[in-house]
Amino acid sequence: MKCTRCRAKAEVHLRAHNAGFCRPCYLGFFRRQVERAIAAECMCTPEERVLVAVSGGKDSLALWDVLLDLGYRATGLYLAQGIGGYSTRSQEKVEAFARARGLTLRIVELGMEGPGLAVPDVAAVTRRSACSACGMLKRHFFDEAAIAGEFDVLATGHNLDDEAARLLGNVLRWQVDHLARQRPVLPPTHPKFVRKVKPLHLLSEYETAVYAFMRGIDYVVEECPNAAGATQLVYKDALNRLEAASPGTKLAFMREFLRTGQRAFAGRPAEAQGAPQTCTRCGMPAWGEVCAFCKLVAEVESKRARAVTGPAA
Numbered sequence: 001m002k003c004t005r006c007r008a009k010a011e012v013h014l015r016a017h018n019a020g021f022c023r024p025c026y027l028g029f030f031r032r033q034v035e036r037a038i039a040a041e042c043m044c045t046p047e048e049r050v051l052v053a054v055s056g057g058k059d060s061l062a063l064w065d066v067l068l069d070l071g072y073r074a075t076g077l078y079l080a081q082g083i084g085g086y087s088t089r090s091q092e093k094v095e096a097f098a099r100a101r102g103l104t105l106r107i108v109e110l111g112m113e114g115p116g117l118a119v120p121d122v123a124a125v126t127r128r129s130a131c132s133a134c135g136m137l138k139r140h141f142f143d144e145a146a147i148a149g150e151f152d153v154l155a156t157g158h159n160l161d162d163e164a165a166r167l168l169g170n171v172l173r174w175q176v177d178h179l180a181r182q183r184p185v186l187p188p189t190h191p192k193f194v195r196k197v198k199p200l201h202l203l204s205e206y207e208t209a210v211y212a213f214m215r216g217i218d219y220v221v222e223e224c225p226n227a228a229g230a231t232q233l234v235y236k237d238a239l240n241r242l243e244a245a246s247p248g249t250k251l252a253f254m255r256e257f258l259r260t261g262q263r264a265f266a267g268r269p270a271e272a273q274g275a276p277q278t279c280t281r282c283g284m285p286a287w288g289e290v291c292a293f294c295k296l297v298a299e300v301e302s303k304r305a306r307a308v309t310g311p312a313a
């Protein structure tokens, strides 16, 4: 197969786009897709300061790389979750990436925060699933780091496969509130929130993997051992089968939802629940008097105290 753009020998074939690319043209194609997604949704401007949440995986490192390449002012944020060897290896990848390029990287060590909030400890003490504890902690520390560092935008590496699987899950259960909020840009609804964006939302996992490979990005290949709500993987698998039978299905599913379907859910009363209040303990946004994070910290502290003193008589 020949490159669709320059007729050289193609190195990658994208069935969803009915196109083939040589290496330089593929890198150009990928950058253009990101640029277009950013422009179409007004995600950020070159003047703004962008905080990129990096996990050590291919998507977030590819995102950081391409944002810098496109001239955005992007700083990395890594959350050390304390999930054994997986966390150690992913932190090493992120640090090596930043070091090799002379980039600024911020690291939040969950084990050193509050009463000690490493994900496995929080999960064990509160009897939550590791994924639910992790998701909650991530949200809080991403928001906090973005506001503390005076960033304008928080960017995450969610790709088309992630977003299409999430959309499928929301549709299968008709979670209309979630559908109302599933957008690649979320404007801040509280002074302590910054804009949240997903510039890779229309690029597939395969496309970001090819980009990372071609750019020589060394990333952690293993998934988080707690991973990934098995259900999310089932949806991804189902979508991959549809994609194999009919290339372009995932992209059309996501793009047409945003272009036409989403409108039907946005602005519903449930979505118009208004802006969050302010947590009386930490000052971050809260639905109620105290935010979910402070409730979690209080729960961890009280259960640990009880474990030390034994059950009350």
Ligand SMILES: [Zn+2]
Pocket: 003, 004, 005, 006, 007, 008, 021, 022, 023, 024, 025, 026
């Ligand atoms: Zn070419």
Ligand SMILES: [Zn+2]
Pocket: 279, 280, 281, 282, 283, 284, 286, 290, 291, 292, 293, 294, 295
């Ligand atoms: Zn709070």
